[in-house]
Structure formats: C-alpha cells, structure tokens
Amino acid sequence: MPNEPMLVMLVEDNPDHAELVVRSFDNHPIASRIVLLSDGEAALDYLLRRGKYTDPSQSPRPHMILLDLRLPRVDGLEVLKAIKESAALRPIPVIVLTTSDADNDVMQAYLHYANSYVVKPVGYDQLVKLMQDLGSFWLGWNIAPRV
Amino acid sequence: MKRPRGSLALRLTIWFLFLSFLPLAVLSTFVRDDAAAAFADLVKHYQQDEADLLADHIALLGDQVPLQSLLLDRHTAQQATFVIDGSGHYLARSDAGQVAGSIGNDFSKEVVQQILAGGSGSLIEQETGRIIGYANLPNQKATLIVVANPAVVAAPLSKIENSALLLLAVSLILVSIAGGGAIWVVVGRPLRQLTRIAEQISRGNWEIEANPADMNNELAVLAGTFNQMTRQFRTLIQGLEQNIAELTLAHAALRESEERFRNIVQSMPIGIHLFQQSSDGNVTLIAFNPAADRVLRGDQGRYIGKSLAQVMPPFLDANRLDKFRATAESGEAWQSEHVMLAGHQIVSAVVTDVFQVAPGKVMATYQDITERKRAEAEREKLIAELEAKNAELERFTYTVSHDLKSPLITIRGFIGYLEQDALNSNADRLKSDVKRISDATSKMRQLLDDLLELSRIGRLMNPPQEVSLYELAREAVELVAGQIVQRGVQVEIDPQLPVVYGDHARLIEVLQNLIDNAVKFMGDQPEPKIVIESQVKNGETVFSVRDNGIGIEPRYHLKVFGLFDKLDVQSAGTGIGLALVKRIIEVHGGRIWVESDGPGKGSAFCFTLPLKSSLLPSTGV
Numbered sequence: 001m002p003n004e005p006m007l008v009m010l011v012e013d014n015p016d017h018a019e020l021v022v023r024s025f026d027n028h029p030i031a032s033r034i035v036l037l038s039d040g041e042a043a044l045d046y047l048l049r050r051g052k053y054t055d056p057s058q059s060p061r062p063h064m065i066l067l068d069l070r071l072p073r074v075d076g077l078e079v080l081k082a083i084k085e086s087a088a089l090r091p092i093p094v095i096v097l098t099t100s101d102a103d104n105d106v107m108q109a110y111l112h113y114a115n116s117y118v119v120k121p122v123g124y125d126q127l128v129k130l131m132q133d134l135g136s137f138w139l140g141w142n143i144a145p146r147v
Numbered sequence: 148m149k150r151p152r153g154s155l156a157l158r159l160t161i162w163f164l165f166l167s168f169l170p171l172a173v174l175s176t177f178v179r180d181d182a183a184a185a186f187a188d189l190v191k192h193y194q195q196d197e198a199d200l201l202a203d204h205i206a207l208l209g210d211q212v213p214l215q216s217l218l219l220d221r222h223t224a225q226q227a228t229f230v231i232d233g234s235g236h237y238l239a240r241s242d243a244g245q246v247a248g249s250i251g252n253d254f255s256k257e258v259v260q261q262i263l264a265g266g267s268g269s270l271i272e273q274e275t276g277r278i279i280g281y282a283n284l285p286n287q288k289a290t291l292i293v294v295a296n297p298a299v300v301a302a303p304l305s306k307i308e309n310s311a312l313l314l315l316a317v318s319l320i321l322v323s324i325a326g327g328g329a330i331w332v333v334v335g336r337p338l339r340q341l342t343r344i345a346e347q348i349s350r351g352n353w354e355i356e357a358n359p360a361d362m363n364n365e366l367a368v369l370a371g372t373f374n375q376m377t378r379q380f381r382t383l384i385q386g387l388e389q390n391i392a393e394l395t396l397a398h399a400a401l402r403e404s405e406e407r408f409r410n411i412v413q414s415m416p417i418g419i420h421l422f423q424q425s426s427d428g429n430v431t432l433i434a435f436n437p438a439a440d441r442v443l444r445g446d447q448g449r450y451i452g453k454s455l456a457q458v459m460p461p462f463l464d465a466n467r468l469d470k471f472r473a474t475a476e477s478g479e480a481w482q483s484e485h486v487m488l489a490g491h492q493i494v495s496a497v498v499t500d501v502f503q504v505a506p507g508k509v510m511a512t513y514q515d516i517t518e519r520k521r522a523e524a525e526r527e528k529l530i531a532e533l534e535a536k537n538a539e540l541e542r543f544t545y546t547v548s549h550d551l552k553s554p555l556i557t558i559r560g561f562i563g564y565l566e567q568d569a570l571n572s573n574a575d576r577l578k579s580d581v582k583r584i585s586d587a588t589s590k591m592r593q594l595l596d597d598l599l600e601l602s603r604i605g606r607l608m609n610p611p612q613e614v615s616l617y618e619l620a621r622e623a624v625e626l627v628a629g630q631i632v633q634r635g636v637q638v639e640i641d642p643q644l645p646v647v648y649g650d651h652a653r654l655i656e657v658l659q660n661l662i663d664n665a666v667k668f669m670g671d672q673p674e675p676k677i678v679i680e681s682q683v684k685n686g687e688t689v690f691s692v693r694d695n696g697i698g699i700e701p702r703y704h705l706k707v708f709g710l711f712d713k714l715d716v717q718s719a720g721t722g723i724g725l726a727l728v729k730r731i732i733e734v735h736g737g738r739i740w741v742e743s744d745g746p747g748k749g750s751a752f753c754f755t756l757p758l759k760s761s762l763l764p765s766t767g768v
Binding site for chain 1: 549553559
C-alpha cells in the first residue's frame with residue numbers, strides 16, 4: 001500500500017468542524033487526500049454514484065469514511081446503514097465522528113456495523129492527536145480489502 | 148283443664164247411701180205394717196173377749212138388773228156398749244145417744260151387715276178406726292156391741308212406728324258411716340291423690356308423682372302406670388323443650404343472619420339481578436337490589452316477572468342471552484366488561500358477573516366501574532403524555548448538549564490554530580480563524596437565547612383570551628411584510644377564520660413563524676402564494692398555512708419540528724422556529740403537523756387550537 005494515495009471521506013455539515021479535521025490531516029504521512037461532503041444525501045450520492053457523481057472517475061472509493069451522525073436531509077445513521085447494506089461499500093471502514101457520547105447513539109452506530117466510534121474532543125491538541133492516530137491506525141496498521 | 152263438678156268419691160258415697168236406703172226403707176215399712184196388723188188382731192180379739200165376757204155377765208144377772216143401768220155401769224171414756232135387737236134397733240146404750248134409733252145411724256154399712264149376720268166377732272171400722280166387738284145375748288134375741296175408742300190403739304201404734312223410723316235412721320247412719328268411710332278409704336283418697344297429681348300436671352308440674360304404697364289393687368296399678376306415664380312425658384317434654392329451645396335459637400340465628408344478609412344486599416353498591424328458570428326453560432327476573440337501579444340506570448321493579456330478553460341491560464347483546472341460559476342449566480360462571488363511549492368520553496362502564504346460585508337460579512351482579520375506567524383512561528393518557536414529555540425532554544437534553552458542544556469544539560480547535568497562524572505569520576488565516584471563533588460564540592449565544600425562549604413558552608403565557616384568527620393572521624402578515632413584498636408573495640387570508648381561545652402574542656408568533664418559513668422556502672416559484680384558512684375535519688377545526696413552495700419530503704415531516712433541525716444547512720436561523728411553533732400549539736392544547744406531497748408540491752402546516760376555554764395548565768420545559 002505505500003505510495004498509493006489514501007483517500008479519506010469526511011461527511012460533516014459544520015464547515016468549521018470540517019476545516020478543523022482537514023487541517024488536522026495536514027502533513028499526515030498517509031492520508032493525502034480528503035473529500036468533504038456536507039450532508040447525508042450528498043454522501044450517499046457520492047458513494048452510490050448517482051446524481052452528479054455518476055462518473056466513477058469523479059467519485060473514487062474512499063479508504064476510510066469519517067461520518068458525523070447529525071446530518072441534514074439524511075441522517076448519519078441512514079448513511080451508515082446504506083453503506084453497510086451495499087456489498088461494494090461494506091468493506092470500507094466507517095468511523096463515526098460526532099459530538100454525541102450518548103449511549104443510544106453508540107449502540108445504534110455499532111448495530112449498524114460502524115467500525116469505530118469516536119467523540120470529537122473539545123481542544124485543539126486532542127483533536128489533532130485523534131486525527132493523526134485515526135489516520136495511522138485505519139490507513140496504516142489496519143488492513144482493509146481493496147475495493 | 149276444666150275441673151268436673153262433684154267428686155267421684157262423693158257420688159259413689161251418695162249412690163251407695165241411696166241404694167242401701169231403699170231396702171232399709173222397704174224393710175222398715177213392712178215391719179211397721181206387720182206390727183200394726185198384729186196389734187189390730189190383738190185388739191179385735193180382746194174386744195171380742197170383752198163382748199163375750201159382758202154377754203155372760205148380762206146372762207147371769209139377766210132379769211135382776213135393768214139392762215140400761217148395767218150398761219151405764221160399764222161405760223168408760225174409752226169404751227161404749229150397746230145392745231140391739233135382731234133388726235138393729237137399740238135396746239139399750241151406755242152413752243147419751245138416742246135409744247130410739249138404730250145402729251145404721253151410728254155405724255157404717257159394712258159394720259151393720261157383719262153384726263146383723265149374728266154370732267160373735269170383732270172388727271175395726273174402716274172410716275173411724277173404732278174397734279168393735281159383738282156377741283149374742285143367749286137368753287134374749289139381742290146382740291151386745293162393745294165399741295172401743297180408736298185412741299186406745301193410737302198410742303201403741305205410733306210407738307211402734309216411731310221405733311221403726313228410729314231403727315231406719317240408726318241403720319242409715321251406721322251404714323253411711325261404715326260405707327262412706329270404706330269408700331273414702333278404698334277409693335276416695337287414692338282418687339283424690341290422683342286428681343291432685345293430674346291437676347298439678349295440668350299446671351305443668353311434671354315432677355310430681357303418685358305414691359302407689361298409699362293404695363292397693365287396681366288404683367295402685369293405675370297410679371304406677373300414671374307415674375310411668377308422667378315419667379315418659381317428662382322425658383318427652385324435656386326433649387321437646389330442649390328441641391324447641393334449640394329450634395328457637397336456631398330460628399333466631401337464622402333470622403339474624405337473614406337480616407344481616409338482606410341488609411348487606413340492600414346496601415351494597417353492586418347491583419344484583421336474580422333470575423329463575425322455570426320448567427319450560429323460561430328465565431325470568433325474580434329479585435333485584437336498590438344498587439341495580441343505580442348501576443343499570445332505571446327502576447328494575449318494572450322487570451320483575453319479565454323474561455331475560457326484556458330485563459337484559461342494553462349493553463348485553465343476544466350472545467349473552469344464550470350464555471345466561473347456559474349458566475342457568477350448566478352453572479358455568481362468566482364475566483364480561485362493557486364500556487360505553489361517547490366519542491372518547493367514557494359514559495359508563497359495568498362489570499357483569501353471572502353465576503348459578505342454585506339449580507335453575509342465576510344471579511347477575513353489575514358493578515359500576517365507570518369511575519375506575521375513567522381514572523384508568525385518565526392515567527393512561529397522563530402516562531402517555533408523561534412519556535411523550537420525557538422523550539421530548541431526553542431529545543431536548545441530547546440536542547442541547549450536542550448543539551452547544553458543537554461551537555465549543557470550533558472555538559477550542561481554532562484557538563489552537565491561532566497560535567500556529569501567529570508563528571507562521573499567516574495574517575489572512577489568523578483573521579479568518581478569529582472570525583470563525585467569533586461566529587461560533589455568536590452561534591452559541593443565539594442557541595442559548597433560543598433555548599431560553601423555548602423554555603419561557605410554558606412558563607410565560609399571557610392569560611388566554613378570545614382571539615380572532617383572522618385579525619391575528621393580518622397582524623402576523625404585517626410583521627413579515629418586508630420579506631413578503633421582497634419575494635412578491637401573494638397572501639390570502641380566509642375572512643371566515645373563527646375565533647379561538649389563547650395567548651394573543653404567542654399565537655402571532657406561531658403565524659409569523661409559519662408565514663416566514665413559507666416565504667423562506669418558496670424556492671424558484673414564479674407565482675409564490677400563501678393561503679391561511681380553516682376547515683372542519685372529523686369534528687375539529689383545522690387551521691392551515693399553505694404555500695406553493697419547495698415542499699417537504701414525507702420522511703422529513705416529523706423532523707422539521709425537531710429542535711435545531713434544519714433541512715437546509717444554508718438557510719438562515721438556528722432551526723428553532725418550528726420547534727417553537729410546535730411548543731406554543733401544544734401548550735395551547737392543540738396539535739401541529741405538516742402536509743406535503745413532496746419536493747416542488749408546496750406544503751401546508753396544519754394545526755388545531757381550542758375554540759373554547761379548555762387550555763391545559765401551563766407546563767415548563
């Protein structure tokens with residue numbers, strides 16, 4: 001896998017949070033590209049290659065998906081469910097990245113086969129460290145099948 | 148017991164005396180008559196002797212002494228003498244009577260005939276009782292008559308009679324004493340004892356007993372039998388008395404128990420029907436209690452004797468008739484519950500229990516559970532409300548924590564980058580990052596303000612008043628006139644909008660939000676239009692704010708009312724508008740929902756409001 005550009009998909013409706021995540025991946029040794037989608041519907045359109053993403057060259061498969069739960073239009077859980085129901089998308093690790101640490105949210109995420117669940121930390125250092133670690137683990141240490 | 152007059156002993160004595168008196172009386176009569184006859188014979192004999200003696204005397208003296216003087220010599224007060232010739236004419240007489248007459252003048256015919264027959268003899272004159280002796284004077288053709296005065300025999304006769312009477316009296320006295328005493332001893336005393344005992348027994352003294360030793364013979368046996376009988380009676384009576392006492396107690400207990408049960412049945416709040424099945428299978432009402440009138444709402448007296456189908460409360464259908472009959476026959480008990488509704492209101496609720504109390508007798512009890520059912524319904528409603536409130540509160544807490552945390556993450560994150568920006572002397576990014584932080588704090592403040600506003604709705608309500616929704620809609624349109632004019636929206640308000648009851652200021656807020664929303668999501672509609680109207684659906688008035696804007700997909704119809712939920716990230720506002728509207732409507736006791744056929748089809752926000760004063764008590768968030 002070295003030398004191969006790793007694509008991260010970020011589904012986040014809050015542009016500030018999106019900017020924070022993107023910046024956290026700056027200078028990351030592995031995660032080289034990030035595609036940002038600001039609502040659940042857009043994310044599904046991209047992944048299922050419909051709407052304005054019908055051209056596969058315009059919608060390469062991500063190696064990791066960072067998914068917020070509270071999203072406009074289509075809820076994060078709906079997106080997660082759609083991903084895990086699709087044989088093509090199921091192997092992609094989905095990391096739920098949210099502000100909520102509610103038990104129900106955690107349980108629902110895992111019931112819908114989330115691969116990991118992390119809560120956005122309040123604080124710059126922690127946020128940067130979390131993103132570095134997530135990238136290292138899921139794109140470095142973790143072996144996922146090619147899609 | 149009526150006591151008989153006279154005693155048996157006394158009567159026995161009287162009869163004994165009477166029967167013993169008869170022979171004595173007869174005996175004494177005969178004795179007296181015999182004695183009198185013998186005495187008369189004796190007197191006649193004497194008189195004849197007297198006559199014979201005198202005749203001899205006269206014959207001796209004959210011719211020497213005149214006859215008359217001779218007779219006179221012999222004359223006494225007790226005795227007179229006469230001499231008559233053969234034809235009855237007196238020749239001489241000692242008394243002072245006429246010599247010239249004949250004896251026919253002084254004596255009875257029988258006496259005259261016997262004397263004139265001749266010879267000598269004697270007789271007693273029937274009529275006078277004079278004793279007459281006569282004899283022939285042998286030398287003369289004459290007859291001598293000697294007449295004795297009856298008084299001569301009277302004294303001795305009466306003496307004889309007196310003796311006879313005395314004898315009779317003495318005999319009677321002796322017989323009375325002896326016989327009466329014997330009867331008294333042998334029969335009277337034991338009889339009296341038995342009588343006394345019988346009297347005592349008749350007065351209820353069963354303890355007394357006869358003493359057979361005081362008697363002998365048959366009476367002793369009678370007394371013994373009597374005693375045995377009284378003993379048996381005593382035992383019998385004691386047994387009977389005990390039985391009666393027990394029966395009386397049992398009867399009293401039964402009556403008391405019956406009284407108690409009657410009171411319970413009469414005063415119990417459960418209505419009762421008692422049915423009886425006759426031999427032809429007919430089931431009729433035979434009894435009920437006052438509670439039945441109350442529970443079944445009507446006088447049950449008119450159903451007495453009526454058949455089951457007529458008596459049956461209206462809530463029991465034909466099916467139940469068969470079950471009733473089955474219970475009368477098989478004794479199978481059953482229960483059913485009936486709730487009568489008028490709309491959603493419980494009018495009444497009754498639990499019916501049917502069971503067999505005896506073969507052919509069926510009891511139905513009716514328990515009024517209206518209050519219980521109402522309470523249950525009320526409780527369920529409250530629980531549902533509470534659960535809804537709870538869920539809402541949970542969602543609210545969740546939303547609040549999530550949405551407040553979100554700007555916090557932004558602020559803290561970009562503060563970290565500020566340092567980097569400064570170190571890198573990246574002034575542009577520094578400026579933009581500061582703006583991000585500033586915007587996030589504004590957002591936060593806005594969220595807090597909205598939350599405060601939302602929490603106020605429950606607490607800070609103006610007193611409800613009658614509000615014309617038409618006027619309200621016009622005022623609301625005035626408030627958002629700027630946007631409406633800017634977007635060129637046509638607004639139609641139905642002048643028939645009714646008067647509602649509520650908080651004027653809050654209801655304006657509702658309409659203002661809905662109109663504002665409609666304008667905001669008009670999309671690229673060339674002829675934007677908003678219609679505010681009302682119509683009656685299922686008995687309630689539904690108000691609606693309808694637009695021909697972008698519309699809402701059915702799956703978002705619930706989500707639009709969520710706190711801080713926005714379908715369009717780009718749209719202005721925090722997403723509290725519809726949550727606020729929903730809250731205000733609900734505090735008024737109404738409901739709100741959205742109707743839309745989907746994107747591009749426009750949407751209608753519908754809500755209900757109380758038309759009269761039926762506001763729910765205000766509740767805080």
